Amino acid sequence: MAVGQPFDTVKVGLRGSHVYMHNTSSSQARLQTDGLLDGKKTYRGAYHCFSHIVKHEGPRALFKGMAAPLLGMAALNSLVFGVHGNLMIVFQARADGPDTTPGLKYSFISGCVAGFVQTVISSTTELIKLRLQFQKDRTDLIPRSLHHHHHSKGHTETRVYSGPWDAARKIYQREGLLRGIGRGYWVTCLRDVPAFGFYFGTYDYMCRWRLRQKGLGHIDELSPGFICVAGGMGGTISWISSYPVDVVKSRYQIDGMGSGTYRYSSGVDCFRQTSREGWRAFFAGLSPTLCRAFPVNAVTFVTVAVILREWRKFRSNGS
Numbered sequence: 192m193a194v195g196q197p198f199d200t201v202k203v204g205l206r207g208s209h210v211y212m213h214n215t216s217s218s219q220a221r222l223q224t225d226g227l228l229d230g231k232k233t234y235r236g237a238y239h240c241f242s243h244i245v246k247h248e249g250p251r252a253l254f255k256g257m258a259a260p261l262l263g264m265a266a267l268n269s270l271v272f273g274v275h276g277n278l279m280i281v282f283q284a285r286a287d288g289p290d291t292t293p294g295l296k297y298s299f300i301s302g303c304v305a306g307f308v309q310t311v312i313s314s315t316t317e318l319i320k321l322r323l324q325f326q327k328d329r330t331d332l333i334p335r336s337l338h339h340h341h342h343s344k345g346h347t348e349t350r351v352y353s354g355p356w357d358a359a360r361k362i363y364q365r366e367g368l369l370r371g372i373g374r375g376y377w378v379t380c381l382r383d384v385p386a387f388g389f390y391f392g393t394y395d396y397m398c399r400w401r402l403r404q405k406g407l408g409h410i411d412e413l414s415p416g417f418i419c420v421a422g423g424m425g426g427t428i429s430w431i432s433s434y435p436v437d438v439v440k441s442r443y444q445i446d447g448m449g450s451g452t453y454r455y456s457s458g459v460d461c462f463r464q465t466s467r468e469g470w471r472a473f474f475a476g477l478s479p480t481l482c483r484a485f486p487v488n489a490v491t492f493v494t495v496a497v498i499l500r501e502w503r504k505f506r507s508n509g510s
C-alpha cells in the first residue's frame with residue numbers, strides 16, 4: 192500500500208485529463224486530472240509529476256489520501272478473495288488442477304462477481320482518496336474562490352479537506368448521500384466488474400499453465416516466485432483492461448469538488464468531454480499505475496497463496 196501510493200498520486204495528476212495496495216497512486220491521480228482546475232497542464236510526464244510534487248509540496252504529498260484506502264484495503268481484499276474463492280468452490284472449479292479451459296471461465300465470472308461486490312466499499316474510499324490527492328498544497332494553484340479565509344493572508348489555508356473524515360463529512364453535507372458520497376458508483380462498477388474478471392482470470396490462467404508445464408497437480412505446489420509473477424501479471428492486465436474507464440472515474444469523482452459547480456452532467460458526458468482531448472487522455476498516468484500494479488499485486492497474491500497453503504496443511508494435519 193505505502194509502496195504504491197506515490198505512484199498513485201502522480202497517476203491522478205499526470206497530464207491530460209491520478210500508492211497503495213488498494214488502488215491508485217498519487218501520481219496516477221494527478222496525471223489523470225491534470226488541467227481540470229484551471230485549464231493549464233501542470234505536468235509534462237510521469238517523472239516530472241513525481242518530482243514536481245516532491246519539490247513543491249514535499250514528499251508527504253505523495254501519501255495524500257492513503258488513510259481511507261488503507262482502512263478499506265484489508266476489508267476489500269478479504270472480501271474480493273473470499274467471494275472469488277467461495278464461488279470457485281460452488282462452481283467446483285478451484286484452481287488446484289492443471290485443466291485450463293473449464294475452470295478459467297468460472298474464474299473470470301467469479302472475479303466479476305467479486306469485483307461487483309467490492310464496489311460498495313471501493314467507490315467511496317476512492318472518491319475520498321481522489322479528492323485528497325487532487326488538492327494541491329500551494330496557494331497559487333487554487334482558484335481565489337476556494338480561499339476560505341481572505342483575512343489570513345500568508346496562511347496557506349487553501350485545502351478543501353483537511354483529511355479523510357473531514358472530506359467524508361463535507362462531501363455528505365455539501366453534495367448529499369447519493370450525488371455526493373455515491374458519486375461515480377456506476378462508473379466504478381463499469382471499471383471493477385471486468386477488471387476483477389481479468390485480475391483472477393489472468394492469475395488462474397498462468398497458474399494452470401504452469402501446473403501443466405511442470406506436471407504438478409495442485410496450486411500449493413507452485414513456487415512463491417511464480418505466484419508473484421502470476422499475481423503481478425493479473426494486476427497489470429487488470430489495470431490495462433480497465434484504464435480508460437478509470438480515467439473517466441477519476442475525473443468524474445473529483446468534479447464539483449469545493450466549488451459546487453460541475454463540469455460533467457454524467458459519467459457518459461465525462462467520457463464524451465474527455466474524448467475531445469484525444470485518445471491519449473484515456474491513458475494519462477498509465478505508467479505510474481503499472482509501476483504500482485505489478486509489485487502490489489505480486490505481494491497480494493503471494494500473501495493469500497501462502498496463507499491458504501498453510502491453512503490447508505494445518506487442516507489436513509489436524510484431521
Ligand SMILES: NC(=[NH2+])NCCC[C@H](N)C(=O)O
Pocket residue numbers: 212213214215382383386387390426429430433484487488
Ligand atoms: N483496475 C482494477 N481496479 N483492478 C483490480 C486490481 C485490484 C488491486 N487491489 C489493485 O489495486 O491493483
